[in-house]
Amino acid sequence: MTRDQALRRLHQRLLAHRADLEEMYLHDTEGTADTGFGSGDAGDVANEDSEREIRSQLASIESDELFLVRRAINALKEGRYGQCERCSRPISIARLEALPHTTRCIECQQNAEHPRKQRKRKEDWETVSDLESRQQERDLTLDQMDVDVD
Incomplete structure (x- = not known):
């Protein structure tokens, strides 16, 4: 497989990963808003707060990764993808396969x-x-x- 073919395949993976992340992000941001004093006892309220905090943290992680994936897709469109941002050498296809949104x-x-x-x-x-x-x-x-x- 040529580098060009590998990059095209990686582009498809990045697009699919972006769609998955966007869906997960939307799911995790649902229900993170404070609903006020909910029904139930103090244990229920504490449990809801814990779940809301976990969803918020997941959404933050997904948002960060989504940013990296979008940046990689833009780099592909601009012809910069697969080039190290520090030394400008090509990033190995094996590394890009393992971590498609890497920049180094x-x-x-x-x-x-x-x-x-x-x-x-x-x-x-x-x-x-x-x-x-x-x-x-x-x-x-x-x-x-x-x-x-x-």
């Missing part, structure tokens, strides 16, 4: 998730030096400090 190649995503790995070696040596000096400060004994122990 694996390397750039890993760097974004683990920025410490990007630091220069000098900074790492400075960190070691700081750690050694902190360790020496901890190794002091009461005899070495000017403290009344009465």
Whole structure:
């Protein structure tokens, strides 16, 4: 399969996923409005509040993912889809198959998730030096400090 064919197939998946997310979002936003003091005892009211909160959180997650899917569909239409937003290299089809709305190649995503790995070696040596000096400060004994122990 060519890259162009794979991208067309991914476009169809994104469209279907967008429709599913929109339906789930609508379902989860229904019933999230406060109905006031409902009927039933305090346990029923607490249960309704819990369900409303869960639906609200699900709707928020679905909204975020829906934004990413819509952005990917627009990128496809504009011919930018499958290109890393950081380094401009093509994102592998395997990665796009796994996460069709991704905007970064694996390397750039890993760097974004683990920025410490990007630091220069000098900074790492400075960190070691700081750690050694902190360790020496901890190794002091009461005899070495000017403290009344009465």
